[in-house]
Amino acid sequence: METAKSAIASELVSRFISFLMNKYNSSSHAQSEKKVAQRLQHLLMRAGTIIEEADTRYITNSGMMMQLKILSEAMYRGYSELDNLRYCALQDSAGCFDKVSINDSSSSSLHLAIRSKRSRTTTGKDNKQKRHESHAALESLEIAIANMAEFIVLLGGCERMSRRPYDVYLYTDNFMFGRHSEKQKLLSFLLQHNNPPGDQALAVLPIIGGAGVGKKTLVAHVCADERVRSRFSSILHLNGHNLLTILDHGRTMFGTKLIVIEFASDVGEDEWKKFHSFLIGMSTGSKIIIISKLKRLTRFRSVQPIFLSVLSYDELRYLFKTLAFGSVDPAIHPRLVQLADEFSKMLHNLPSGTLISTNILADVLRLNLSVQFWRCILEKALRYVKRNYSTCGGRSSMLTDQAHLVDITDYTLHPLSMIACTADVSIKKELPRITLGELIRDPSVTPTQDFILIAWESRIPPHDSFPHFVISHAQGAHEGGALTGRKRSRAPI
Structure with a gap:
């Protein structure tokens, strides 16, 4: 009996000491x-x-x-x-x-x-x-x-x-997030005199990155700088598919020019040489910025290109929280911070269009800081991503630059699909127009007929708009081929 009591007492003491150590x-x-x-x-x-x-x-x-x-x-x-x-x-x-x-x-x-x-x-x-x-x-x-x-x-x-009031970093809703070193590299390229007198080569800087990473936004932000605008007599924006149309404007090509060219496809060597020679003959000190997803265009560079990748998870998480909470302190909504993490993980796993998708969702969530509302939107977004990722072979995102139908049934009250607007679709001005944010917040606003869905309208330069044509019965329309043969739309950049 004494042995049993001693064993029990020893076990109790041992447990008490273990409890104190764990607590400490x-x-x-x-x-x-x-x-x-x-x-x-x-x-x-x-x-x-x-x-x-x-x-x-x-x-x-x-x-x-x-x-x-x-x-x-x-x-x-x-x-x-x-x-x-x-x-x-x-x-x-x-x-x-x-x-x-x-x-x-x-x-x-x-x-x-x-x-x-x-x-x-x-x-x-x-x-x-x-x-x-x-x-x-x-x-x-x-x-x-x-x-x-x-x-x-x-x-x-x-x-x-020289700073303007609306340029204040992160204090307003209209700012270019991150890209600090890339912005400085682009500014340095534009403001420095790269070529010595008599050099017959133009300074060419390619900016390469996937769809929706912010290439055009970066260029627009830097070109708004006062020193850049005073450095060049004019800034011209060209499309790569009609590059040689600039030859028709030879009489007006005087002074130092900044030429910004957006390439959706590659350009032939002969066409580039003809374009390059024309600019050398018409102006001195002009510079060229190439914007594209194609790495092979870097062969035209005179300086090291800028490669824009998608934001890291930590950057995207910071941006999403900043946009979704606005002026509200996230510390008073700890549950919403958890949900913001889930949104950030989903967005970071999207194949493309992450920045646009981030702005769309954050814009919706900021208007209703309710846990129930945020979870409802998260569930809809997850179903939407799963549905389109499986049916489109992993190429779909919150916005698509593919010329195929995207199912948006998860955001509406009945089956609907959308396709990026091309020239022949966008002229239908009589169609009703709503934004994707309005549709996500309240599916009851869905028009009963075909309509134009504005996925996003950028609040900062270059103020891109992303309209989509929406039709009912996605599967039937896809099989009928009503829209699949249209020309591929310009990729959002």
Whole structure:
């Protein structure tokens, strides 16, 4: 009996000591995470200040441009980890959330996965991984800022840009997000005198990237700069398919020109040489910007091209939160922050058109900061992506540049499909017009007849609009071939 009592007492003492140690470790980890969050917040404030100041200066040093890129990447990663630290406890105790994921198997299909309900206690491995990620983000940001001492000194010697009230970074709804180093590289190309006197070559800079990554927006933003507009007598925008039409305007081709050419397909060597020779003969000091998805057009470059890739997940997440919450502090809506993560994951997995899709959804969500509303829109968006990803072989996105029908039934009250407008469709001015945002918010506004759906109208230059022609009974129309034979529309850029 005494032996049994001693064993029981020993077990109770052991459990009590284990309980105290776990409680101490939990408290210690909580304090550690709090310190990491505070340090991250302080460093993010410093990084944001440096980047915002750099955006107001003309930077010509390539090393400084690279440092700026590294700092911005570390900053967006830091914002993601700061949110993870702030809302980690809520995420661990959350219920079921819908989640989008990509199956990397040979079928390459997008499917919906239901997140199983998490245990209220996380494993030590999970906690260790989270702490590792948080400390890695903190260390990356600390190193980036520590290496900015010379950058800050040199930045003070860079000429300040003339700023207009609507150019204020991230304080209004009309801004060009990110692309800090790319913007500086383009500015440097346009403002520097690249060719010595007597050089018979024109300065040519290709800007290459997929559909919807912001190539035209970047060019429009930089061309609005006062020094750029004063550097060139005029800025001409051409399409690659009618490149030689510029020869018909020889009498007006005087002064230094900036030629911006958008190529949807390749151009022959003879045609390019003829175009190039004409510009050399008509003007001195002119420059050419090539905008395209085709990497082979870089063969015409005189300087290193700018390659625009899709935003990283951390950048996209930051942008989506900024647009979706507007002037509202996300900290007072922790559930919506979780849902914003799910939207960001879905958007980042889209094949193309991510920036346009981000603006469309954020514009809708910002008007109703309700958990129920956000979850409803998320479920509709997931069903839409799954439906079109499977039927179109993985080529569809929230907007499409393909000349095939896209099913939008998940946003409406009855089966509908849309196709990007071509010249012969867009002339139907008598058709009713609504925006995709209006349709997502309230499906009851769907017209009873065919109509024009404005997927998105950009609020910043070049103010692109993306109209689509909507018809009922997508499957029947597709089989009948009423629209599939139309000329492929211009890809949104």
